[in-house]
Amino acid sequence: MMRLGVLASGSGSNLQAILDACAQKAIPAEVAVVVCNVAGAKALQRAESAGVPAVLLAHGQFPTRDAYDAELVALLRRHQVDLVCLAGFMRLITPVLLSAFQNKVLNIHPSLLPAYPGLHAARKALQAGARVSGCTVHIVDEGTDTGPIVVQAAVPVLDGDTEETLAARILAQEHRCYPRAIALFAQGRVELDGRRVRLRAPQGDPARTLSSPELFD
Numbered sequence: 001m002m003r004l005g006v007l008a009s010g011s012g013s014n015l016q017a018i019l020d021a022c023a024q025k026a027i028p029a030e031v032a033v034v035v036c037n038v039a040g041a042k043a044l045q046r047a048e049s050a051g052v053p054a055v056l057l058a059h060g061q062f063p064t065r066d067a068y069d070a071e072l073v074a075l076l077r078r079h080q081v082d083l084v085c086l087a088g089f090m091r092l093i094t095p096v097l098l099s100a101f102q103n104k105v106l107n108i109h110p111s112l113l114p115a116y117p118g119l120h121a122a123r124k125a126l127q128a129g130a131r132v133s134g135c136t137v138h139i140v141d142e143g144t145d146t147g148p149i150v151v152q153a154a155v156p157v158l159d160g161d162t163e164e165t166l167a168a169r170i171l172a173q174e175h176r177c178y179p180r181a182i183a184l185f186a187q188g189r190v191e192l193d194g195r196r197v198r199l200r201a202p203q204g205d206p207a208r209t210l211s212s213p214e215l216f217d
């Protein structure tokens with residue numbers, strides 16, 4: 001059973017999707033700890049309701065990002081976390097965390113990366129006149145939303161969309177993609193070929209060939 005550390009700052013709907021997938025045994029993983037940097041965030045309540053340890057680690061208490069991440073690493077290790085999942089964690093992380101969990105930190109972003117990294121991805125898609133956007137689960141590297149792509153889903157941009165309606169349509173797909181990406185890690189199917197993710201065939205399949213990441217419908 002892969003042990004997950006989920007980091008969230010806000011509503012935590014992706015956290016909820018992960019908690020639900022674990023509870024339904026849809027993925028061979030369990031949430032070992034939830035860490036939140038914002039007091040009163042709904043993500044903390046969601047963790048508590050699911051009976052999962054929830055820790056508020058407010059960044060104001062730490063002099064530097066490195067100091068914050070060092071505490072984060074200690075906390076994740078105490079909970080024997082195998083895979084770190086950033087789920088709406090609105091804070092840049094440092095090499096202190098990345099080197100402790102090499103290629104074991106995932107993030108979800110509300111666009112089809114490499115388009116529209118950073119904040120306000122749905123607004124940027126609308127402003128660009130894109131007809132399609134989506135979401136991406138990727139392995140975190142030292143850039144902002146630049147790491148190897150694991151799972152993506154495409155979402156249409158509809159006439160009359162606002163930032164809110166588009167973001168909501170994307171979010172619904174995020175909730176499918178994140179558990180799927182975690183399952184691929186938990187099943188040991190993720191392999192890196194340079195910057196590209198290759199998926200091994202499922203366990204038990206003698207071929208164990210490499211395939212490209214999936215793009216959902």
Ligand code: GAR
Nearest residue numbers: 010011012013014015088108109110
């Ligand atoms: C999600 O849309 C996630 O992709 C986005 O924040 C939202 C969190 O929602 N993350 C980023 O924009 C990271 N740059 P949630 O708290 O309900 O899961």
